Amino acid sequence: MATVIGSPATSAPAKRPTARRSLASRMSWWQPVAVFAVLIGIWYTVAWYYDKVQELSFLVPYPHKVFESLFLDAKRRPDLFEAIGNTTAVMLTGLVIAIVIGMTWAVIMSQAKWAERSLFPYAVILQCVPILALVPLIGSLYGYGFPSRVIVTTMIALFPLVSNTLFGLQSADRAQRELFKLQGASRWTVLTKLQFPAALPLIFVGLRNAAGLSVIGAIVGDQFFQRGAGGLGVLIQLYNSRLQGSDTFATIIAASLLGVVVFLVFGLLGRLAIGKWYDFN
Amino acid sequence: MLSMSVTAPARSSSTATPTSDVLLDFRNVAMQFPNGTIALQGVDLTVKRGEFVTVVGPSGCGKSTLLRIASGLESASEGTATVETNRIGYVFQDATLLPWRTVQANVELLAELHGVKSKDRAAKAKEAIDLVGLTGFEKNLPKQLSGGMRMRASLARSLTLEPELFLFDEPFGALDEITRERLNDELLRLFVEKQFAGLFITHSVSEAVYLSTKVVVMSGRPGGIVKTFDVPFSMPRDPDIRFTPEFAALVGEVSHALREGHH
Ligand SMILES: Nc1ncnc2c1ncn2[C@@H]1O[C@H](COP(=O)(O)OP(=O)(O)OP(=O)(O)O)[C@@H](O)[C@H]1O
Ligand SMILES: [Mg+2]
Numbered sequence: 001m002a003t004v005i006g007s008p009a010t011s012a013p014a015k016r017p018t019a020r021r022s023l024a025s026r027m028s029w030w031q032p033v034a035v036f037a038v039l040i041g042i043w044y045t046v047a048w049y050y051d052k053v054q055e056l057s058f059l060v061p062y063p064h065k066v067f068e069s070l071f072l073d074a075k076r077r078p079d080l081f082e083a084i085g086n087t088t089a090v091m092l093t094g095l096v097i098a099i100v101i102g103m104t105w106a107v108i109m110s111q112a113k114w115a116e117r118s119l120f121p122y123a124v125i126l127q128c129v130p131i132l133a134l135v136p137l138i139g140s141l142y143g144y145g146f147p148s149r150v151i152v153t154t155m156i157a158l159f160p161l162v163s164n165t166l167f168g169l170q171s172a173d174r175a176q177r178e179l180f181k182l183q184g185a186s187r188w189t190v191l192t193k194l195q196f197p198a199a200l201p202l203i204f205v206g207l208r209n210a211a212g213l214s215v216i217g218a219i220v221g222d223q224f225f226q227r228g229a230g231g232l233g234v235l236i237q238l239y240n241s242r243l244q245g246s247d248t249f250a251t252i253i254a255a256s257l258l259g260v261v262v263f264l265v266f267g268l269l270g271r272l273a274i275g276k277w278y279d280f281n
Numbered sequence: 282m283l284s285m286s287v288t289a290p291a292r293s294s295s296t297a298t299p300t301s302d303v304l305l306d307f308r309n310v311a312m313q314f315p316n317g318t319i320a321l322q323g324v325d326l327t328v329k330r331g332e333f334v335t336v337v338g339p340s341g342c343g344k345s346t347l348l349r350i351a352s353g354l355e356s357a358s359e360g361t362a363t364v365e366t367n368r369i370g371y372v373f374q375d376a377t378l379l380p381w382r383t384v385q386a387n388v389e390l391l392a393e394l395h396g397v398k399s400k401d402r403a404a405k406a407k408e409a410i411d412l413v414g415l416t417g418f419e420k421n422l423p424k425q426l427s428g429g430m431r432m433r434a435s436l437a438r439s440l441t442l443e444p445e446l447f448l449f450d451e452p453f454g455a456l457d458e459i460t461r462e463r464l465n466d467e468l469l470r471l472f473v474e475k476q477f478a479g480l481f482i483t484h485s486v487s488e489a490v491y492l493s494t495k496v497v498v499m500s501g502r503p504g505g506i507v508k509t510f511d512v513p514f515s516m517p518r519d520p521d522i523r524f525t526p527e528f529a530a531l532v533g534e535v536s537h538a539l540r541e542g543h544h
Contacts (some may be wrong), residue, residue, distance in 0.1 A: 175377045178354055182371055183394040193394075197381045277381045277422050 058245030070250035079235065080254060087231030087258065090146065090218040091211075094153025098210055101154070102161030103203075110169040110195065111187070120166070127159040135224045145228030149221030156217035157210040164206025168199025201278045204270030211266040215259040232258070302330045304365050304446045304478045305351055311359035311503075312346050319503040320346040324360070326497065326506065328446065333472055333479035335489040337539060338499030344482045347504070348448050351480060370444030370477070372452045376431035378423040378438075384410065385419040388437045402441070409437035412471065429460040433467075440471070449481040453488070461485075465492055466520055473517045486535050491523060496535055500542035507542035510535055 043063050051057040069076060105123070109116040131152055142148045172194050180190050222233025230238075232255045239248040271280060305328040312321040320343035328334050336344050349355040350362050352371050378387045388409055392402035410416055413433040423431055432452060439447065453461040465488060472479060483489050489496045496510040510531065514522055522528050 173377075175373045175375055176379070179371075179373070179377055179390075180394065182352060182354065182369075183391055185394050189394065193390075194379070197379070200381075274381065277424065 058243045061246035061249055065246035066249040066253065069246045070253060073247075073250075076247060076250075080251065083230060083232045083235040083251070084254060084258060086229045087215070087218045087222070087233070087255070090149045090153055090221060090231060091214045091262070094150045094217055095157055095211055095214040097150065098154045098157040098161055098214070099207070102158050102206075102210075103165050105162050106165035106169060107191070109166050110191075116166070123159060123162045126155065129155075131155060131220070132224075139225060143227070144225040148225045149218060149231070152221040152224070153214050153217035156220070157214040160206040160209040160213065161203075164202045164209075165199060168202030168206075169195045171202065172198040200274050201270075201280070204266075204273065204280075208263060208266040208270065211262045212259060215255070215262050219255055303327050304330060305480065306363040306365070307347075307351075307357075307360065308362075309360035310347075310350065310357045310362050312343065312350065312355070313358045321350075321357075322503040322505050324504070324506060328478050328480050330445075330478055331476065332495060333481065333493045334495045334497060335479075335481045335483060335493035336497045336499060337483060337486055337489050337535065338504055338542070339501045339539070340484070342499050342502050343504030344499065345450055348450050348480065348482060351446075352448055364446065366445040368442055368445045370439035370442055370447040372435055372439055372447070372449045374451045374454055376423070376428075376435040378431055378434055380423050383420050383422055384415060384426070384434050387423065387434055388441060391438060392441050405441045406437070409440040410434075412440060412474075413437045413467065427460075428456055429464060432456065432464060436468075436471075440475070443475075444477050447477045447479045449479065451482050451484065454484060461488065462520070468492065469516065469518055486539065487523065487528075487532050490528060490531050490535060491518065498535060498538045498542055508538040510538075 040063055043060075047057070047060045047062045050060040051062070070080075105119065109119050134155075135152075138148050138151055142151060169191075176194060176198070177190070180194055185193075218231055219233040219236075222231045223237065226234055226237075232251055236248055236251045236255070239251060267280075305326070307324050307326040310321060310324040310326075311319070313319045324347065326334075326347075336347065338344050346355065348371075350357050351364060352369055353364070356362075378384075379390065382390070385403070385406055388406040389402045392405055393399075397405070407419075410419060413436050415430065415433050415437060418426065418430065423434070426434065435452070453464050456464065469492060471477075479493075481489075481492060483492075490510075490512060493512055494516075496512060497506055498508045498510070499505065500507045512531065514528070
């Protein structure tokens with residue numbers, strides 16, 4: 001073997017701690033806890049006001065009542081769990097459909113400038129359509145149950161998937177493309193070996209945002225379409241109409257927690273899949 | 282007027298013509314882009330087996346365009362550009378490694394695109410990685426390498442094609458001087474060992490003189506060839522020739538021609 005003049009050993013690769021450190025420094029535990037304590041304090045004050053002054057305690061119940069309803073009320077638990085299950089089913093179904101449609105749409109647009117020019121405006125329009133305006137139509141076409149909820153979820157979750165996948169597929173630089181072109185690589189090879197892997201960081205950003213939106217979509221869908229197995233949105237409306245203040249609050253919190261969990265899970269998924277070569281911030 | 286005969290950049294080594302020593306032949310090549318920019322005009326240039334030709338010229342004079350025509354990425358708008366081999370290596374200014382692939386997988390890429398079986402391409406890649414001195418770093422990702430090491434990986438990737446004609450577009454331009462000089466020595470060693478023909482673009486006159494058997498000086502846009510210098514120093518070269526008066530004199534002459542061609 002030939003002599004090597006450069007000495008790679010001097011710049012031995014070290015695991016870069018930057019990503020982890022920046023996350024750790026942003027995730028200090030006591031500051032959020034302090035904020036939480038303040039918020040609970042404010043909540044107690046407001047609840048006290050509604051209880052003693054307005055005498056309408058069901059409008060803003062005390063935090064401990066909500067806590068009881070959320071964690072200690074065994075009677076409500078089956079209803080809550082069933083609603084979470086139904087919402088998750090709508091959310092996941094809508095999300096999967098959005099992923100399939102969104103990625104196909106983006107791949108088609110990435111193949112030619114004219115395809116992008118003719119199809120991208122529709123992605124923008126889709127995002128601008130007020131879903132509320134479509135509700136009567138969706139309801140009369142597909143009924144007031146599961147399918148319509150899924151349609152609303154898909155429509156809400158679609159845009160970030162389309163745009164992030166498209167921009168991701170276009171993110172490989174010119175020299176990288178030419179590297180493939182020089183070897184006479186086919187479109188399919190360029191797509192699978194260059195564009196798609198290069199798109200993954202943005203695809204995962206889109207996926208995380210779409211997942212967060214799909215939770216919103218599933219709950220919004222519940223508000224409009226109340227038949228069939230109801231989710232968290234239906235439950236919230238039910239409790240609210242019965243003036244069960246603490247149960248309403250507890251269900252809203254459960255819905256928020258579901259959103260947070262979904263956001264975290266999809267963030268983690270991205271890290272697991274490509275965190276090795278890509279630093280998410 | 283249009284007559285082009287650049288062989289398509291292609292798959293195997295079978296169609297090379299062993300009869301001729303001329304691997305690259307540009308006759309009166311001109312390049313006008315659709316927007317009207319004339320990048321090259323009246324370029325005559327040959328690169329033979331055993332030659333290492335370096336092109337220096339002011340920024341924007343069409344050096345990259347010259348290389349792109351030679352590689353087949355672009356076709357000349359006038360004149361004939363003939364390339365007598367389809368084993369062409371092309372090294373870009375950036376290392377252009379794929380960040381999701383390890384060094385090993387990056388070096389295997391070109392063979393993979395040509396459908397070489399995984400065992401064979403692993404062996405090819407290993408050999409190339411040894412040649413550029415990256416042994417032990419096969420499993421590293423590009424982000425874990427220094428700029429110089431990334432460039433080595435990029436060289437190794439092209440080496441797996443066993444190129445007869447090696448095109449370099451300012452490959453070491455972004456590196457610090459020490460790393461650049463080391464890589465120059467490595468490149469010369471590879472040139473002597475592998476006997477490819479080289480066409481190398483650089484902004485550095487002393488790099489040009491040190492590396493090549495022939496230095497071509499281009500004028501400002503539209504780029505044409507102002508002057509050609511034969512470099513008399515024998516191969517393999519001693520790094521210390523950089524400090525000889527003969528070397529300094531030649532660097533001076535090339536720099537002078539470069540300044541005259543600038544307008
Ligand atoms: N596709 C293109 N369309 C129009 N003009 C182009 C195109 N590619 C290059 N040019 C122009 O042609 C001229 C030569 O470009 P080229 O990249 O070959 O120069 P260069 O000598 O490599 O410059 P540098 O030293 O800065 O790398 C420049 O003025 C550039 O703007
Ligand atoms: Mg250039």
